[in-house]
């Protein structure tokens with residue numbers, strides 16, 4: 001991969017849904033090669049922010065840039081090809097083997113058209129072979145190498161979540177968006193995922209933007225944290241700094257609802 005990824009800038013983003021302001025002038029920068037966590041209580045606007053960055057949601061004001069490239073009005077597949085790949089909260093792996101799923105991630109990069117692939121022209125056969133070899137490398141990097149030919153349906157929940165992550169990596173992103181990557185995992189699976197994220201960041205030199213409710217994971221993995229509450233950015237800084245921030249503590253601990261997680 002050539003050089004560090006460009007900074008990802010979310011600038012003054014406002015999103016309204018029928019009178020509800022889901023994001024209110026939110027801004028932050030994911031520094032090149034860093035892990036940046038977006039945290040906040042339920043309904044704070046984290047998923048909406050992810051959707052803006054990946055092109056699924058258009059802001060009514062503000063925008064997103066990767067380096068000098070304006071992403072705001074582009075459709076999701078263009079944004080993906082410009083180097084921003086994402087996973088989703090819910091598993092969307094399809095039928096087939098791990099390898100088949102990773103090849104779906106490579107498909108968007110394929111130069112050969114549908115007809116050429118169907119006719120198995122020599123150039124496209126070679127291209128497919130190269131894509132499969134790269135998919136295998138990514139499987140190794142994410143600990144899925146031994147499972148490459150295993151049907152996804154036979155995998156544990158944690159392994160299936162990692163297939164999602166590996167499939168996103170198959171797009172060769174500069175920035176990886178991870179939406180609750182350890183949700184629903186047991187502690188062993190969580191620890192494994194932390195290691196995988198560290199490995200791919202180091203080996204592929206990419207930046208990571210992470211939404212996660214598991215504060216232990218956020219504090220261990222993130223270089224920087226942006227905290228949202230009711231659509232507003234209420235704090236930003238290193239994990240230690242935001243952990244001590246009185247407004248963050250109030251946002252997490254100061255409401256009677258049990259759905260708000262602890263930050264201590």
Ligand SMILES: Nc1ncnc2c1ncn2[C@@H]1O[C@H](COP(=O)(O)OP(=O)(O)OP(=O)(O)O)[C@@H](O)[C@H]1O
Pocket residue numbers: 017018020021022040041042043044045046047048049
């Ligand atoms: N498509 C939509 N239409 C209307 N309101 C929406 C829509 N998407 C999100 N919202 C509202 O916007 C606010 C922010 O939601 P969002 O899902 O971004 O929060 P979140 O921080 O990701 O929450 P959670 O941690 O529960 O996933 C919430 O009040 C939510 O109900």
